[in-house]
Amino acid sequence: MARKSSETGPARRGRPRAYDTEAALKRATETFWKTGYSGTSLDSIATATGMNPPSLYAAFGNKHALYLEALARYWEISLAATREALAQDRPLDESLMLAFEAALSIYFSGKGSARGCFVIGTAVAESVDDPAIRRSVAAGLRMIDADFEARFRTAHERGELKPDADPASLAVLASATMHAIAIRARAGVRRAELREIARKAVSVICG
Amino acid sequence: MARKSSETGPARRGRPRAYDTEAALKRATETFWKTGYSGTSLDSIATATGMNPPSLYAAFGNKHALYLEALARYWEISLAATREALAQDRPLDESLMLAFEAALSIYFSGKGSARGCFVIGTAVAESVDDPAIRRSVAAGLRMIDADFEARFRTAHERGELKPDADPASLAVLASATMHAIAIRARAGVRRAELREIARKAVSVICG
DNA sequence: CTTTATTTATATTGATCGTTACAAAATTCA
């Protein structure tokens, strides 16, 4: 409802837009990523996107809707990265490390200091008071768990795990490891150290 | 500097205080816990504590200093709870479950919906832009790791672990599990389910 | 060229932000 259609139809009528919606969402996401939802003003988003407040509202509705869109988009990208890493035809330990490396690439993708995970770093704080954000967080976490569990199940069938290993239990630890890395990245821990943490976790998980 | 001395000396001169500093800090912590640092106004803290703004400033300095004090106090209580749980003379798996149960008791200590961990839920969001908060988070996490590692080292010496088990690696997974529980509690996951997650993690960690 | 449609830029809205000035209130000391 807020978002205007962007299909290149028979030529639009009025003054052309000066912004690219995709690019603006990306810039807005980066701003939220750094200072959180409550800590980010619409003014700073306007500055980051180069858009005027009216254009922001025309494009995204309001601050809350804009954040939800940023959150949804982050989940898409983040889950796709994890899924793609786990889909590679590699031994289990390499597969897990690929997933953690993919996560680290996202957590350290900013220009300044590490921002960690967008969800852990900004959405979790709002989750208590904001039902929509809470639902998004819960749903995304379930999907991460499911992706890891699927990978462990495959590994189990391939005999990469001990027969008594439980894919669901290992999935819990794998996503816990990912969250731990996300938290520590935002707390200023260096990437090499986080990689080491991932390595240690993988070595335990894979037996 | 901000905090006035509260030692019951030779009787104070002026109008007596209408507030108890300890109780006020507790109420302020609960408010921050629910709506985060940026999302909490000093007005709401004044309401929660029953204090006037000038009294708040006289007692704690300003919003930032008040939050840092709340954070430091939370770390104390939280770390003490973990340490005490791990200090119990129990088998390793029971010891870990005690620590996780202690954490759950804190994460679900609020009156309304679960608030999760104060650090994960509120401090992590501010960590990128706020050096003081970031340092507190990083230091606290290191202490948790150290406590778990010490427990695993003891278990290793007692022969509760396989000889090739690495206490540091297991500690990473234990605190990762704790963080995972903290995050999910704030995302609305029920306590019983979190207990189950902890149980699964313990079963993997302990072999 | 005029009309219609859409976006931009600016300015502003009332509300709320963190913080403080100020005076009344309440206590101890002389």
Next chain:
DNA sequence: TGAATTTTGTAACGATCAATATAAATAAAG
């Protein structure tokens, strides 16, 4: 009792908050 000291309650400060009203600007359609 009166002076000194500290806290309380209220009111207000300028700044900033999310959100909009308004009008100029820019395009296609008639």
